[in-house]
Amino acid sequence: MYEILEKHTLTPITKLFRIKAELIARAARPGQFIILRVHEAGERIPLTIADYDSETGTITIVVQEVGATTRRLGALEEGEYILDLVGPLGNPIDIPEGGHIVGVGGGFGAAALLCFMRSATLRGDRTTTIVGARNKDLLLLVDELRIASRNLEICTDDGSTGFKGFVTERLKQMIDGDPPGRPDYIVAIGPMPMMRAVAETTRESEIPTLVSMDPIMVDGTGMCGGCRVTVGDTVKFACVDGPCFDAHQVDFDEAIRRTKTYLREQETACKRLETEGVIHAS
Amino acid sequence: MPERTPLDRVRDFFEVNEGYRLDHAAFEAERCLRCQDPVCIEGCPVNIPIPDFIHAIAAHNMPEAARLLRTANPLPAICGRVCPQEVQCEMLCHMTNRFRPVAIGALERFVADWERDQPVEQISGESTDKPARPARKEKVAVIGAGPAGLVCAGELARLGYSVTVYEGLHAPGGVLRYGIPEFRLPKDILDWEIDMLKRSGVEIVCNVIIGKTLTLDQLFDEFGFSAVFIGSGAGLPQFLGIPGENLNGVLSANEFLTRINLMRAYAFPESDTPLHLGKRVAVIGAGNTAMDAVRSSLRMGAEEGHIVYRRSEKEMTARIEEHHHAIEEGVQFHWLTNPIEILGDDEGWVTGLKCVRMELGEPDESGRARPIPIPDSEFVLPMDNVVLAVGTTPNPLLVKSAAGLETTPKGCFVAEETSGRTTRRRVYAGGDAVTGAATVILAAGAGKRAAEAIHADLNEDAGRED
Ligand code: FES
Numbered sequence A: 001m002y003e004i005l006e007k008h009t010l011t012p013i014t015k016l017f018r019i020k021a022e023l024i025a026r027a028a029r030p031g032q033f034i035i036l037r038v039h040e041a042g043e044r045i046p047l048t049i050a051d052y053d054s055e056t057g058t059i060t061i062v063v064q065e066v067g068a069t070t071r072r073l074g075a076l077e078e079g080e081y082i083l084d085l086v087g088p089l090g091n092p093i094d095i096p097e098g099g100h101i102v103g104v105g106g107g108f109g110a111a112a113l114l115c116f117m118r119s120a121t122l123r124g125d126r127t128t129t130i131v132g133a134r135n136k137d138l139l140l141l142v143d144e145l146r147i148a149s150r151n152l153e154i155c156t157d158d159g160s161t162g163f164k165g166f167v168t169e170r171l172k173q174m175i176d177g178d179p180p181g182r183p184d185y186i187v188a189i190g191p192m193p194m195m196r197a198v199a200e201t202t203r204e205s206e207i208p209t210l211v212s213m214d215p216i217m218v219d220g221t222g223m224c225g226g227c228r229v230t231v232g233d234t235v236k237f238a239c240v241d242g243p244c245f246d247a248h249q250v251d252f253d254e255a256i257r258r259t260k261t262y263l264r265e266q267e268t269a270c271k272r273l274e275t276e277g278v279i280h281a282s
Numbered sequence B: 001m002p003e004r005t006p007l008d009r010v011r012d013f014f015e016v017n018e019g020y021r022l023d024h025a026a027f028e029a030e031r032c033l034r035c036q037d038p039v040c041i042e043g044c045p046v047n048i049p050i051p052d053f054i055h056a057i058a059a060h061n062m063p064e065a066a067r068l069l070r071t072a073n074p075l076p077a078i079c080g081r082v083c084p085q086e087v088q089c090e091m092l093c094h095m096t097n098r099f100r101p102v103a104i105g106a107l108e109r110f111v112a113d114w115e116r117d118q119p120v121e122q123i124s125g126e127s128t129d130k131p132a133r134p135a136r137k138e139k140v141a142v143i144g145a146g147p148a149g150l151v152c153a154g155e156l157a158r159l160g161y162s163v164t165v166y167e168g169l170h171a172p173g174g175v176l177r178y179g180i181p182e183f184r185l186p187k188d189i190l191d192w193e194i195d196m197l198k199r200s201g202v203e204i205v206c207n208v209i210i211g212k213t214l215t216l217d218q219l220f221d222e223f224g225f226s227a228v229f230i231g232s233g234a235g236l237p238q239f240l241g242i243p244g245e246n247l248n249g250v251l252s253a254n255e256f257l258t259r260i261n262l263m264r265a266y267a268f269p270e271s272d273t274p275l276h277l278g279k280r281v282a283v284i285g286a287g288n289t290a291m292d293a294v295r296s297s298l299r300m301g302a303e304e305g306h307i308v309y310r311r312s313e314k315e316m317t318a319r320i321e322e323h324h325h326a327i328e329e330g331v332q333f334h335w336l337t338n339p340i341e342i343l344g345d346d347e348g349w350v351t352g353l354k355c356v357r358m359e360l361g362e363p364d365e366s367g368r369a370r371p372i373p374i375p376d377s378e379f380v381l382p383m384d385n386v387v388l389a390v391g392t393t394p395n396p397l398l399v400k401s402a403a404g405l406e407t408t409p410k411g412c413f414v415a416e417e418t419s420g421r422t423t424r425r426r427v428y429a430g431g432d433a434v435t436g437a438a439t440v441i442l443a444a445g446a447g448k449r450a451a452e453a454i455h456a457d458l459n460e461d462a463g464r465e466d
Helices: A022-027 A068-074 A109-122 A142-148 A167-175 A192-203 A252-259 A263-276 B022-030 B050-058 B062-072 B076-082 B104-116 B120-125 B147-158 B187-199 B216-221 B253-261 B288-299 B320-328 B397-401 B440-462
Strands: A002-011 A014-020 A033-037 A045-053 A058-064 A084-089 A100-106 A126-133 A151-156 A185-189 A209-212 A228-231 A234-237 A244-246 B139-143 B162-166 B203-205 B227-230 B250-252 B280-284 B304-308 B332-334 B337-344 B350-363 B369-382 B385-388 B427-429
Touching (some): A014 A068, A033 A058, A045 A084, A045 A109, A100 A192, A109 A126, A109 A142, A151 A167, A167 A192, A192 A209, A228 A252, B050 B062, B076 B104, B076 B440, B139 B147, B147 B162, B147 B187, B147 B227, B147 B440, B227 B440, B250 B253, B253 B288, B288 B304, B337 B369, B350 B385, B427 B440
Parallel strands (some): A100 A126, A100 A185, A185 A209, B139 B162, B280 B385
Antiparallel strands (some): B350 B369
């Protein structure tokens, strides 16, 4: 059992949790993820570690309530417990020092960039974080990201704050030389269509680009193969070989299609949650 | 042994075999010849004193039968259900020459089930109601709560060590939990066996992956363990590398079975983990895992369950009983049929399995006749799901994070067979992590031998005698 020490509502459907998990907090590195289960009959879902602190033995995760499990999780309060939590899983983000590193976060993916951008900034790299959302109310962790990176670029679809347009448009301007300058490395975390758009934006420039894949997972340890992703001409298991892969090599069509395997069941589960109101089952 | 009729059992996950009653069991036990030279024992990887425990049943002395069994095999209720007795003890039984062999496996199960109904304090005459006080100062860590790890932990606890078992998943049992279905091994039996271990003082910590959450070095340096046993199994599923393997509706048998067994997809939406099955399910492979998968698919509501195997029935590696049960339940078998492509529709869902017919040629490296494709014999089996049960290899997570541990090209730990000693001092390994996917009882045997070796080595370190 893992205690929730802090909970913040970032947007109506996005919650941040700081959780006591000493061993994970000590072992975690930027880019890794955890798998958790909320109740006895619960499924295992992967979530990126947004931040960790080995001193206090805590990790921070951000969830967007899109399915039954994330809604159950979102309903938990400070002082309550998460039933199972395992990690850190996957490999840390591995980017050489010394270049201009640009993190691109779409939606709640912005949170997943937090600890990586900070560690890159702390080791002395030039860092820029580009975050985007539909409007300014849906932006996440802007203050934290501003501290964690040297430059912060905000994009909104409606122009309610920052650059009006998609993150990829802003990224393109930078690739073309706009300040704060052409990226040497790019990391994109967010919904798959957004990561695919980033991959397409950077493909021609051949700037090394990583995307953090979050396919369907069960165990997170290489045991089920449910997380297979085609990268170039090899099949990788995202949980143990990833989660970050070369964006220009990932078969996004296949990856997006595979995430739809359980669409119907996800709807069933959500409906059941609504009709029976069985949110608090932990 | 009495079993439920195929029609009755094929739509639920309750156990197929019903087990003996005492009169049946005593009658069967009477058939044992009590041979001068009990060769059956040689066929048992943990050398259960077979004629002795069977004789005790015949004499209606159940406590003695249970004691004899449990001292040799810490997981009798499980092994009595899942061991391939027909190629072990029962194959060597002298009765086999003229009649059918004594049903050793069924009797083992009977004794273990009888024992489960007794008050725990009485079990095997050991006082198991309070954890034994650690008589030895050394602590031993066990990696993986599957059969090898559980048996090793149980033996070490019995020897007086304090033992901590680290399990990566959220529940202990390893393949007994995620792989073997309820209808062959009910989970309450597994839970009971694990409970017995905990009562004997074994501590089980779930949600810790050695190699990720903690390293092997940390176990020694920070946590102060004097020895570590690796029983991490062979959990990495293999795929065939044929086109269409990533279509929606293609799963490894590991994923398929884990969703059902560990995550209880059969109870969806009462449980949150789904499984999306169509009407026709093809399982590729013909081992026990393949049989478990195909029979589970029928219980999950599939109308047709198919086994597709490139070799012939003779080369099949499943237990005879599982094959037999699968036939009874209406599974369709396609022998000498090699899948070469999985076909899908525009949206990426499986529609069929393209195969080629095979014939048997000269024996290959495994000694089995090599299947050779028959030219121009391609055909398509219409399917909605394809499940791959074509083998597993050890998980590399641990090796990647630990120096000094040698592995074979196949990723198996290099370990002495008799002791489990690896290439690193005070690190031992056994079970599927060493042999590649094998049986529960072989893993149990390896766990037991490693516990003895750990005991001997730690005694040596401490300058003790016994
Ligand atoms: S999640 Fe099961 S192998 Fe990756």
